[in-house]
Amino acid sequence: MSTKKNISFYEICKEILADANKDFDETQFENYYKEQKKHFKEILQSLGVNPDSLKKEDKNNFTIPIKQKEIVKDWLENYTTKSFKKLRKSRFFEMNHNDLKDIIRQTNDLMERLPEYQKLTELSRMYFATRYIVRDAIEEVQSTALTQVISDLEEMKLYFTESHFLNDSDKAQLLRFYSQLIQETSQKWRAIVSIFEDIRQAEIVEESSKELDTFYDTDDSLEDINDSPLDISPPYIILWEAVRSYYEEEFDKKNRTPIYRKELDNIGSIIDQLKKNK
Known part of the structure; x- marks a missing residue:
């Protein structure tokens, strides 16, 4: 049974290609690896997170908790989707709230191995950059206050009719x-x-x-x-x-x-x- 706790970004890229049954030669893979690392860094920076926080001894390579590697794969595979395009352009209020909520949760999971102070610092930067707390409050108002008004009006229709x-x-x-x-x-x-x-x-x-x-x-x-x-x-x-x-x-x-x-x-x-x- 493997006791490995972390996985390198290099290994994650290898797994992505293997999962897709793609066979790259060494040069092709190096180009692919550099491009994916650039994409991952861009996503983190768009979220307000310092990419270096996910690097350990080797500041040139990301070190990911192995149980969170699927998050990295998911981000890289969805890099060109509408939600991630809006995220990369910092258009957070245009994103589907559930999509943003999932990404916030995933980022929190990626930070689990960081010292508590550093983790809080990075998450605070993310909440500030994405205005997630405000967005979440807006969604709460829409799902409670507006729902209540609509419910009241529907009840009024029935009551006033009868x-x-x-x-x-x-x-x-x-x-x-x-x-x-x-x-x-x-x-x-x-x-x-x-x-x-x-x-x-x-x-x-x-x-x-x-x-x-x-x-x-x-x-x-x-x-x-x-x-x-x-x-x-x-x-x-x-x-x-x-x-x-x-x-x-x-x-x-x-x-x-x-x-x-x-x-x-x-x-x-x-x-x-x-x-x-x-």
Whole structure:
């Protein structure tokens, strides 16, 4: 039983040709190998991953965990497909979400042998380059919020068709009211986004100023300062501050404090749930 843990990129290319029943002479194979290595490097760089992170002692060759070799084969074989063309052009928002999700998962698997800090660094770069966290959140909204609206409308059709107590004018008014609620929620969300951005910007400016003060007071290099992450609040904290600020402005100025507090309690429950699911 083989105890081999890693496989070279060279060996993977040999296997791909063997699987395809292709017989290359030495020169043909060297050209093929160089081309495939270039393709693999391009995919990694498009994902924001440093290709050298998958190289071990020999910085000229990739070293892949043997149980992940099929991932490399899959990427190379799909290099010219629509999804990978979009990936290579960094058009991630145009990719099928499930395709991108699979590639993100596969990249995570390829990084399994890396030291934890290096792995987190490379994955963070990938999430930033692909905006995967944002894309995943958009998909969540599409699959939950929009599905809920469609479901509501379908239920309304059935209810309003069978209702014997509401006339057509009643039904039309209620449907338009539902539409108005959706529009108001959208406007409220946009206002909170703006407040959230202002709070985050102010926090980043303040923390950056502290970092610079530290730089001038110590012997650290500017490079060391740039490499250290800013000490900023988690998103749910900023969201809570933005929501509270929004309601203080919208409700307190109209002397509707009791309603404001009730609304704030409701939003607080939502934020607590987001915190658990982060």
